[in-house]
Amino acid sequence: xxxxxxxxxxxxxxxxxxxxxxxxxxxxxxxxxxxxxxxxxxxxxxxxxxxxxxxxxxxxxxxxxxxxxxxxxxxxxxxxxxxxxxxxxxxxxxxxxxxxxxxxxxxxxxxxxxxxxxxxxxxxxxxxxxxxxxxxxxxxxxxxxxxxxxxxxxxxxxxxxxxxxxxxxxxxxxxxxxxxxxxxxxxxxxxxxxxxxxxxxxxxxxxxxxxxxxxxxxxxxxxxxxxxxxxxxxxxxxxxxxxxxxxxxxxxxxxxxxxxxxxxxxxxxxxxxxxxxxxxxxxxxxxxxxxxxxxxxxxxxxxxxxxxxxxxxxxxxxxxxxxxxxxxxxxxxxxxxxxxxxxxxxxxxxxxxxxxxxxxxxxxxxxxxxxxxxxxxxxxxxxxxxxxxxxxxxxxxxxxxxxxxxxxxxxxxxxxxxxxxxxxxxxxxxxxxxx
Amino acid sequence: xxxxxxxxxxxxxxxxxxxxxxxxxxxxxxxxxxxxxxxxxxxxxxxxxxxxxxxxxxxxxxxxxxxxxxxxxxxxxxxxxxxxxxxxxxxxxxxxxxxxxxxxxxxxxxxxxxx
Numbered sequence: 001x002x003x004x005x006x007x008x009x010x011x012x013x014x015x016x017x018x019x020x021x022x023x024x025x026x027x028x029x030x031x032x033x034x035x036x037x038x039x040x041x042x043x044x045x046x047x048x049x050x051x052x053x054x055x056x057x058x059x060x061x062x063x064x065x066x067x068x069x070x071x072x073x074x075x076x077x078x079x080x081x082x083x084x085x086x087x088x089x090x091x092x093x094x095x096x097x098x099x100x101x102x103x104x105x106x107x108x109x110x111x112x113x114x115x116x117x118x119x120x121x122x123x124x125x126x127x128x129x130x131x132x133x134x135x136x137x138x139x140x141x142x143x144x145x146x147x148x149x150x151x152x153x154x155x156x157x158x159x160x161x162x163x164x165x166x167x168x169x170x171x172x173x174x175x176x177x178x179x180x181x182x183x184x185x186x187x188x189x190x191x192x193x194x195x196x197x198x199x200x201x202x203x204x205x206x207x208x209x210x211x212x213x214x215x216x217x218x219x220x221x222x223x224x225x226x227x228x229x230x231x232x233x234x235x236x237x238x239x240x241x242x243x244x245x246x247x248x249x250x251x252x253x254x255x256x257x258x259x260x261x262x263x264x265x266x267x268x269x270x271x272x273x274x275x276x277x278x279x280x281x282x283x284x285x286x287x288x289x290x291x292x293x294x295x296x297x298x299x300x301x302x303x304x305x306x307x308x309x310x311x312x313x314x315x316x317x318x319x320x321x322x323x324x325x326x327x328x329x330x331x332x333x334x335x336x337x338x339x340x341x342x343x344x345x346x347x348x349x350x351x352x353x354x355x356x357x358x359x360x361x362x363x364x365x366x367x368x369x370x371x372x373x374x375x376x377x378x379x380x381x382x383x384x385x386x387x388x389x390x391x392x393x394x395x396x397x398x399x400x401x402x403x404x405x406x407x408x409x410x411x412x413x414x415x416x417x418x419x420x421x422x423x424x425x426x427x428x429x430x431x432x433x434x435x
Numbered sequence: 436x437x438x439x440x441x442x443x444x445x446x447x448x449x450x451x452x453x454x455x456x457x458x459x460x461x462x463x464x465x466x467x468x469x470x471x472x473x474x475x476x477x478x479x480x481x482x483x484x485x486x487x488x489x490x491x492x493x494x495x496x497x498x499x500x501x502x503x504x505x506x507x508x509x510x511x512x513x514x515x516x517x518x519x520x521x522x523x524x525x526x527x528x529x530x531x532x533x534x535x536x537x538x539x540x541x542x543x544x545x546x547x548x549x550x
Contacts, residue, residue, distance in 0.1 A: 025529075026536055033540035041548035198526070198533040232518045236510035239503060266507055369496070369503040414525040415518065 007425060014185075014424050021184035024176050025195050031077035031172065032070035032199075036165050038158045039074045039138075043150055048072060070196075074138055074150065074162075077169040079130055081192050084174045085279045087122035091115060092332060120174065127170035130286065131163040185424070186417035190271060194413040197406045224407060227381060231411040234377050237266040239370050241363070246347040262343075262350075264367060267374035268334060271412030273325035274382055278405050280321055281314070315386055319379035326375035327368075336363035381408055 009015050035041045071078045095101040095115070104111035138150045139159060151158070173192065180188030209217045240261035247257035288302040340360035349355045353362050382404040487495070510518065 022532070025533070029533060029536040030540050033537065033544050035544065035548060041544065045549075194529065195533055198530045199537055201530050202534050228522060229515065229519050232522060233510060233515055236514065236518060237507045239507045266504075365499075366503055369500045370507070372500050373504055410526050411522050414522040414529075418521050418525055 008421055011425070014421065017183065017185050017424075018421070021180055021186065021191065024180050024184065024188075025191070028077065028173065028176060028192055028195055029199070031169060032075050032080075032196075033073075034076050036074050036076050036078065036162045038151055038153060038162050040150060040152050043152075044073055047150060071134070074134075075169075076165050077173055078134065078166050079127055079170045079173075080196060081173050081177060081189060082279060082282075083126040083130060083170050084119070084123045084177065084189065085275060086126055086283065087119050089276050089280065090122060091119045092328075095332075120171075123174055124167060124171060127167045128163065131166035131170075133286065134166070135159055135162050185420050186413065190275065190409065190413045191417065193275065194410060197410060200406075223385075227384070227404065227407050228411050231381060231408060232415065234266055234374070235412065235415055239264045239266065239366060241366065242351055243343060243348045244351055246349070248347060262339070262363075264363075264370055265374070266370055267326075267378060268367070268371060269326045269329040269374070269378075270416065271409050272329050273322050273375070273378055274405055274408050274412075276325045276329075277318055277321035277382070281318055315383045318383055322379040322382060323375040326378060327371055330367065330371050334367060336360040336367065339363055378408065 008018065035044065070080055091101070095105050101115065101118075104114050107114075135151075136159075139154050151162070177188030177192050180186065180191055182188075184191075205217070208220055240263055242259060243262050244259045245257060248255055284302045288299045337360045340356060340363060343349065343359060344355040350359055350362060353359050385404050
């Protein structure tokens with residue numbers, strides 16, 4: 001494996017890509033640490049220390065997870081990648097509803113570009129909304145548990161500057177993510193989320209160690225390892241559909257006649273459903289905070305049922321969302337008709353099934369059956385730690401980075417990225433990591 | 436590599452299919468829809484399952500899920516260990532990198548904006 005690492009770094013093309021990705025991560029972390037203009041940095045740190053020590057520290061970890069601690073610090077990248085995720089969920093859901101979007105999606109590359117453009121506009125709109133909400137919360141002192149003095153000069157101009165800076169920060173994060181997808185390794189969006197989660201791990205680990213003692217800490221580690229192994233196990237599970245290629249003569253030479261397989265992963269959708277589900281669950285909380293602090297029935301409902309991770313409604317809703325998004329995302333990314341057409345074009349067929357429409361139907365049949373256990377697995381792993389919240393110590397009632405969502409995202413992104421590096425290595429006939 | 440693997444897997448799936456056909460033809464007609472060679476034409480209409488009650492359809496669906504799950508090729512123990520180690524190394528590296536960056540940037544920000 002060590003030689004593979006060296007090979008990855010000595011290939012100039014790949015080295016450039018890896019270094020570029022790491023550089024983007026560094027830029028992202030830098031932006032997450034720089035405070036916004038007009039925000040009093042010493043006061044924020046003081047307030048953060050107060051919140052960490054108090055009972056309700058757990059409430060903030062959900063919000064803080066995807067922004068990597070940047071949100072509560074009111075840094076320039078405080079909003080992180082969340083508005084972009086929300087926007088892409090909305091746009092992708094709208095492709096089913098709005099005929100024009102559906103037409104665009106079927107148009108191919110140019111239509112896809114147009115949709116991406118819409119996603120970006122929506123991201124900016126959402127970012128302005130969120131930034132306004134967070135700035136007003138911080139200004140009233142409600143963001144960090146009644147701790148005033150975060151924004152010393154609360155003139156309208158000053159507040160507007162903070163909102164604009166945060167919105168611009170979101171645009172930068174969006175751009176960084178797209179750059180990684182294009183020029184680096186791995187999917188930029190999920191890699192940035194990965195970096196945010198990675199930021200929280202050491203602190204939360206120390207938290208468990210200090211609060212609950214080494215025995216529980218070891219238990220949590222073993223539990224985390226078990227989850228990692230099971231995630232790897234399911235991610236690698238494939239349903240291989242045999243595909244036979246017809247022999248044909250082109251000129252005097254014989255082509256084809258090989259038999260391969262079409263791999264359908266048990267979890268074809270990857271980690272995207274988990275990201276979508278958790279960010280959608282986070283929305284009502286955000287809306288409730290934006291509405292105000294009057295403690296109406298809506299806010300109370302959200303607080304008791306949706307924010308509290310050990311609540312049965314939260315767990316059920318989360319699993320349902322994940323299952324829905326798994327089917328949804330598989331439906332978006334894997335098109336049986338297209339695959340069947342492709343196969344037909346190149347003279348391939350599934351033994352026992354005629355090319356064309358029956359093949360597409362068969363693929364659809366297998367895919368819809370194999371996705372059910374895949375989605376159930378995603379849902380169960382994501383909520384499993386919620387049942388053990390009490391074990392890891394009172395006070396901070398959820399250790400989010402060690403929760404199922406975080407582990408799923410980390411392992412999924414890790415596997416994806418390593419596999420991409422691997423396939424790049426394979427192109428040059430190097431031995432990869434995965435031997 | 437892929438060729439070799441496909442060659443190894445094929446007999447197994449073929450035997451699987453044969454075994455399923457033998458069992459399904461005895462027990463149930465609906466199971467033979469996917470297995471029987473001459474049948475696919477008739478199964479395309481799928482009028483028969485639609486008439487069944489929703490409960491029966493659910494049971495059938497679950498049975499088909501199990502049947503598909505049996506045909507899934509899971510990673511071997513060796514693969515599992517390698518992938519797990521690779522993921523752990525990757526995660527450890529990224530966590531270390533991010534914490535190092537955060538520490539450095541934190542120091543810098545503290546020096547610039549701290550009290």
